[in-house]
Amino acid sequence: MMRTPLSTTAGPVAPLLVGLGERLPGLRALYEDLHAHPELSFQEFRTADIAAVRLREQGWEVTEGVGGTGVVGVLANGEGPVVLLRADMDGLPVRERTGLPYASTATGTDPDGNEVPVMHACGHDMHVACLLGATAQLAATRDRWRGTVVAVFQPAEEIGGAPAMIDDGFPDRFPRADICLGQHVxxxxxxxVGTRPGPVMAASDNLRVRLHGRGGHGSMPETTVDPVVLAAAIVMRLQTVVSREIAAAQTAVVTVGSLHAGTKENIIPDTAELMVNIRSTTPEVRERVLRAVKRIIHAEAAASGAPKEPEIVPFNTFPVTVNDHDATRAVQDALTAALGEGRVFTLPQPVTGSEDFGTFGTALHAPSVFWHFGGADPDLYRDIDPASVLEHGIPDTVPANHSPYFAPVPEPTLEIGVTTLLAAAAHWLTTPNGGA
Structure with missing residues (x-):
């Protein structure tokens, strides 16, 4: 039987958590508000304004519009290390089906000009609420720590918004971090909580593929080169890349997430478009998969007699997220002290999802640590040993990130998310008497 999450915590972080219990109802209201009002990437105007207003009320020095809609808060509190804490803000073009009383009914306009439903299907609303809870605690307990904290509310994580903040002068405009810390529900x-030293999340390569055929009437396919059949052949053949070209001990994922062609059932179109996503955890596997995908696309086009070569355009590339070994061990120890023994696990392999969080550490030449904290209803894991999830994976009855049914339980996820941020930061933030 799964244990009930802790309601109290110990360790070096304890002085930073004084008063958190009284703050939690307001954080839950904030989380529900953010969940009900998601915004697409680089359109997080309302969310960014909420973050900026709250930071100023807490006493932080605030800069808005960093990398588009990014918000950066700086709280200098004497001599000591500089700790960067990051949360992402954007939602996804997903229609919510959770049935929650605060479910999103919002819509937005995507980059192609289409009106789409919008949902916080990846938990970024939880990230924003947790970081604002942590910043409030840090501001209220300044007599119990020393150093500088840089709170980053990042836009557009889903399409790689961290580089936009870096390109907007982030390394020179704000105190240079000694450690970068981030988390994901x-x-x-x-x-x-789960994390690991070294690679913790996969690289992601995205390809937009335009296939060229020769259109015509559906009753006379012999006069055409059908790009729909070509696209179908490519989709099926791409499934052999991982199963037949990547060793069983290596990790890769190839997904065709979008296929568009045609306007009417009896018209064979001139073109079709695929959007391909590739995940990998080493440079060698990444290059092998990319070569295989491109080879298959060109070969299938030639086999179909396509009149033009396919157009393959990369976009929104994410590097492997790599945790510093020594800093990760320190964070794991800090989280264990805060949450208790048996609650912090070392992931056996990198998560195949991708993140742009590592961009900050790379640009700042600073170590970084990224971890995942659970947010699923305990009833969904009744009689399941939490450690077995690492080996066997998430049950198919549990909605995962990007699902229209994904919604972390607010309590105690908010409390734990604030605690993990503060516990990790507390390892570096020195106390007035020189302890850590």
Whole structure:
């Protein structure tokens, strides 16, 4: 039987958590508001304004419009290390089906000009609420720590918004971090945390593929080169890349997430478009998969007699997210002290999802640590040993990130998310008497 998450915590972080219990109802109201009002990437105007207003009320020095809609808060509190804490803000073009009383009914306009439903299907609303809870605690307990904290509310994580903040002069405009810390809510049991030293999340390569055929009447396919059949052949053949060209001990994922062609059932179109996503955890596997995908696309086009070569355009590339070994061990120890033994796990392999968080550490030449904290209802994991999730994966009955049914339970996920941020930061933020 899964244990109930802790309601109290110990360790070096304890002085920073004084008063958190009284703050939690307001954080829940904030989380529900953010969940009900998601915004697409680089359109997080309302969310950014909420973050900026709250930071100023807490006493932070605030800069808005960094990298588009990004917000950066700086709280200098004497001599000591500089700690960067980051949360992402954007939602996804997903129609919410959770049935929650605060479910999103919002819509937005995507980059192609289409009106789409919008949902916080990846938990970024939870990230914003947790970081604002942590910043409030840090501001209220300044007599119990020393150093500088840089709170980053990042836009557009779903399409790689961190580089936009870096390109907007982030390394020179703000105190240079000694450590970068970030977290992501996961569909794992609430109260448990997973991370690992080294690669922790996969690289992601995205390809937009335009296939050229020769259109015509559906009754005379012999006069055409059908790009729909070509696209179908490519989709099926791409499934052999991982199963037949990547060793069983290596990790890669190839997904065709979008296929568009034609306007009417009896018209064979001139073109078709695919959008391909590739995940990998090493440079060698990444290059092998990319070569295989491009080879298959060109070969299938030639086999179909396509009149023109396919157009393959990369976009929104994410590097492997790599955790510093020593800093990760320190964070794991800090989280264990805060949450208790048996609640912080070392992931056996990198998560195949991708993140742009590592961009900050790379640009600042600073170590970084990224971890996942559970937000799933404990009832979904009744009689399941949390450790077995690492080996067997998430049950198919549990909605995962990007699902229209994904929604972390607010309590105690908010409390734990604030605690994990503060516990990790507390390892570096020195106390007035020189302790850590």
């Amino acid at each position: 996961a569909p794992t049991p609430v109260g448990f």
